[in-house]
Amino acid sequence: MNSTPLWLSSLTLAAAGGWLAATMFAAPATSKExxxxxxxxxxxxxxxxxxxEQIMKVSSVGIGxxxxxxxxxxxxxxxLFDLFYYLRWETSVPTKxxxxxILIIGRQWRSQVEWFAHAPLAAKAGLSADIIAELKTNKRPSKMAEDEAVVYDFVTELTTTRKVSDETYARAKKVFNDQxxxxxxxxxxxxxxxxMLLAMAEETVPPDKQEPFKPGEP
Known part of the structure; x- marks a missing residue:
């Protein structure tokens, strides 16, 4: 694979952290197998x-x-790993x-693992704490830059209405190129x-960590 400075510099750290996480991820703490x-x-x-071995080099959750x-x-x-690799480290979309x-999808699905894994990555990439906090409460963030608002509206419209309106597409074209x-x-x-994979497998966060979404929350 084509290595890039973006991930190569943190390769050792990710592998070490991933190895630990691989032993920590488990099913919910119930009597259910x-x-x-x-x-x-x-x-x-x-x-x-x-x-x-490839997963361990780049995954923050190891093989969890x-x-x-x-x-x-x-x-x-x-x-799938090859696809993940492109969409995380070689995509044309800016990391933030x-x-x-990814967080928008994680919130739509109330995916504990997606949010647990990607909220810190989004913050590290420069997404504001206010945007992350409002999205977590299932609200459209109120203080987004133009490119952030386009991402929110484009992804939300596509996944909830199964189409992208001409207006939303025109806004996207002002910010992004075709690729x-x-x-x-x-x-x-x-x-x-x-x-879907996480939900089907009932994967959750490490047992010593709090789930991002609590029962009864919207």
Whole structure:
């Protein structure tokens, strides 16, 4: 794969943190058996291990989160990983806006793992604490820059109405080029799929961490 300075500089840290997280992610703390018991690197077979090694180099959750069910289907898992890699580290969409789009999907799905993993990344990329906090309460953030408002309205309209109006598309064209519009659409759709994998597998945050969304919250 084509390495880039954006992720290479944090490669060692991500791998170390990911290794720890891989042992921490587990099913909810109930008597119910996990649908997909958390795998460790030592448990991976010959088909899974090459993918596991790639995941460990870049993932903040190790082979936890969506990777835990995904690695059960290693051929599909590899192809999804390649897609994730592009949409996270090689996309044409600026990192702050890309992470914002992921958070929008995570909030729509109330995806505990997506929000837990990506809210800090969005903040690190420059998305304001106020925007993150308002989005977390299921509100349209009130103080967005033009490009942020375009991302919010474009992604929300597409995922909730299943179309993009001419007005919203025209706004997007003023901010993004064609490749960026395609990449923005793809990252939103990709993280719907990730949210589905997480929901199906009942993956959650590490047992010593608080879930971002509490029962009874909208």
């Amino acid at each position: 996990p649908r997909f018991p958390q795998l460790t690197m030592d448990q991976l077979d010959a088909r899974q291990k090459p993918l596991g 989160g969506p990777y835990n069910p995904m690695i059960r289907s290693p051929v599909l898992g590899q192809r 806006l890309n992470e914002f789009a 960026q519009i395609v990449d923005l659409t793809a990252v939103a759709g990709n993280y719907v799929m990730v949210a």
